[in-house]
Amino acid sequence: xKLKDAKSVYESVKVPxxxxxxxxxxxxxxxxxxxxxxxxxxxxxVCAAASVCVxxxxxxxxxxxxxxxxxxxxxxxSMARIFTLNRFEEADETAYIHVEIPALSxxxxxxxxxxxxxxxxxxIDSVVDAAKERAREYYEAFIATGGKKExxxxxxxxxxxxxxxxxxxxxxxxxTEYETHASFYSEAYYYNIDLETGKELTLANLLGEDYIExxxxxxxxxxxxxxxxxxxxxxxxxxxxxxxxxxDQSFYINENGNPVAVFEKYDIAPGYMGAVEFEIPISPxx
Amino acid sequence: MQTLEEYIETHQEGFYRLAFxxxxxxxxxxxxxxxxxxxALTHADSLRxxxxxxxxxxxxxxxxxLQYLRKNRRFLPADFYPDDFxxxxxxxxxxxxIYRAVGRLKPKLRTVVILRFFEDMQLNxxxxxxxxxxxxxxxxxxxxxxxxKAEISEESLPGQPDRLHILDRKGE
Numbered sequence: 001x002k003l004k005d006a007k008s009v010y011e012s013v014k015v016p017x018x019x020x021x022x023x024x025x026x027x028x029x030x031x032x033x034x035x036x037x038x039x040x041x042x043x044x045x046v047c048a049a050a051s052v053c054v055x056x057x058x059x060x061x062x063x064x065x066x067x068x069x070x071x072x073x074x075x076x077x078s079m080a081r082i083f084t085l086n087r088f089e090e091a092d093e094t095a096y097i098h099v100e101i102p103a104l105s106x107x108x109x110x111x112x113x114x115x116x117x118x119x120x121x122x123x124i125d126s127v128v129d130a131a132k133e134r135a136r137e138y139y140e141a142f143i144a145t146g147g148k149k150e151x152x153x154x155x156x157x158x159x160x161x162x163x164x165x166x167x168x169x170x171x172x173x174x175x176t177e178y179e180t181h182a183s184f185y186s187e188a189y190y191y192n193i194d195l196e197t198g199k200e201l202t203l204a205n206l207l208g209e210d211y212i213e214x215x216x217x218x219x220x221x222x223x224x225x226x227x228x229x230x231x232x233x234x235x236x237x238x239x240x241x242x243x244x245x246x247x248d249q250s251f252y253i254n255e256n257g258n259p260v261a262v263f264e265k266y267d268i269a270p271g272y273m274g275a276v277e278f279e280i281p282i283s284p285x286x
Numbered sequence: 287m288q289t290l291e292e293y294i295e296t297h298q299e300g301f302y303r304l305a306f307x308x309x310x311x312x313x314x315x316x317x318x319x320x321x322x323x324x325x326a327l328t329h330a331d332s333l334r335x336x337x338x339x340x341x342x343x344x345x346x347x348x349x350x351x352l353q354y355l356r357k358n359r360r361f362l363p364a365d366f367y368p369d370d371f372x373x374x375x376x377x378x379x380x381x382x383x384i385y386r387a388v389g390r391l392k393p394k395l396r397t398v399v400i401l402r403f404f405e406d407m408q409l410n411x412x413x414x415x416x417x418x419x420x421x422x423x424x425x426x427x428x429x430x431x432x433x434x435k436a437e438i439s440e441e442s443l444p445g446q447p448d449r450l451h452i453l454d455r456k457g458e
Contacts, residue, residue: 010307026324026327027327
C-alpha cells in the first residue's frame with residue numbers, strides 16, 4: 001500500500017456538475033479587469049528619411065537567422081503592394097520563433113513607404129524581443145523550481161500579417177503576434193493607410209466627425225443581433241459591457257472598403273467569445 | 287502566456303479536489319473555490335509574474351480552505367463520504383484508508399503531503415506555496431510520513447510490516 005495509491009483516490013473525487021457554471025459566473029462578475037490590454041492603435045513616429053531604412057535592415061538581420069531569404073511575393077495586383085520583405089525562423093531551448101515581416105511598396109510615395117516600413121520593423125522587433133523575454137523568464141522559473149530541461153516545451157512565437165484591403169485608395173493590413181504555450185495568446189496591430197495623403201486613416205476620416213456615435217450604434221446593434229440569432233453568443237452587459245469606443249479604437253478596413261471595429265478577447269465579451277468584430281457600413285452620403 | 291482567467295477556467299476541477307481534501311464536503315469545497323477565485327481576481331495585482339500563477343493561486347486556495355475550516359469546524363464532517371469518489375476500483379477501501387489518514391493530519395502536515403504526493407509539486411514549490419523555508423518543508427514532510435506510517439500500521443495486520451511503502455518515492 002503506497003501513498004501514491006491514495007493519489008488515485010484524490011483524483012477520483014467527484015466534481016459537482018455546477019462547479020463550472022459557478023466558476024464562470026464568478027469570472028464574469030469579478031474578472032475582466034486583470035487582463036492586460038491587448039490592442040494598441042499604432043502611432044507612426046515622425047521619423048526622417050534615408051538612414052532609417054539602413055537601421056531597419058540591420059536590426060532585422062542582427063537576429064540570428066536560420067532561414068533568411070528575401071521574398072517578393074505580390075499579394076494583390078493593384079498599384080500598392082504589401083509583400084513579405086523578410087522571413088526568419090529561430091529556435092533555442094526556450095522558444096521556436098517564426099516571423100514574417102511585411103513591407104509596403106509601389107505606392108509612388110517613397111517617404112511614406114520608408115516611414116511605414118520602419119515603423120513595422122521597430123514594432124516587430126520590440127514585440128519579438130518581449131515575447132522572447134517572456135519565454136526566457138518562464139523557462140528559468142521552470143528550471144528554478146526543479147523542472148528538467150528536456151521536459152520544457154518551448155514557446156511557439158509567431159508574427160504574421162494579413163492584408164485586409166488594398167483598393168488603390170487605401171491599404172489596410174494587420175500584423176498579428178501570437179504565443180502558444182500552456183495557452184494561446186495573441187496581439188494585433190492594425191495599419192490603415194490613405195495612399196493619397198500618405199497618412200494614417202482614422203475612423204473620423206472614414207465616417208465623419210460623428211464617428212463615435214456611428215460606431216457605437218453599429219456595435220450596439222451588432223451585439224443585439226448576434227445575441228438574438230445565437231444563444232451561445234454572450235456579451236457583457238454590466239459595468240464591463242460595451243459603452244463607447246475611444247479615439248484609439250482598433251479597426252481595419254475590409255474588402256468592401258468599410259471599417260471593421262475590433263474588440264480583443266475579454267474587452268466586451270467573455271473570453272470564449274474571442275475577439276469580436278463589427279463592420280460599420282459607410283453610408284452612400286459619405 | 288495564460289491569463290489568470292484562463293488559468294482558473296482550465297484548472298477549476300483541480301482546485302475543487304484540493305479544497306475538498308481539506309473541507310471534506312461538496313458544498314463547502316464549492317464555497318472555498320469560489321472564495322479563492324474572487325480573492326485571486328480582486329488581488330491579481332499581487333501576482334507579479336505570470337509564471338508563478340500556480341504557486342500563487344495554490345497558496346490562496348489553501349488559505350481559503352484553512353480559513354473555511356477554522357470558521358466552520360462544527361458544521362463540517364469529520365470524514366469523507368465514499369459517495370464523493372468516482373473510483374470503481376476494488377482496492378478503493380484500502381486506498382481510501384490512506385487518503386482518510388491524510389485527511390486526519392494536522393493542516394500544516396496535510397498541506398505538505400497533498401502538494402507533494404497528490405499535486406506532484408517539488409519541495410521548493412511547496413516552500414513557495416506555504417511560505418516556509420525548504421528545511422521546514424522537509425521536516426513537515428518527514429513528520430507527516432511518520433504519522434501516516436504509524437497510523438496505517440496500527441490498522442494493518444501484525445506480521446505485515448511491508449504493507450506500507452510510503453517512503454519509497456524517489457526524489458528528495
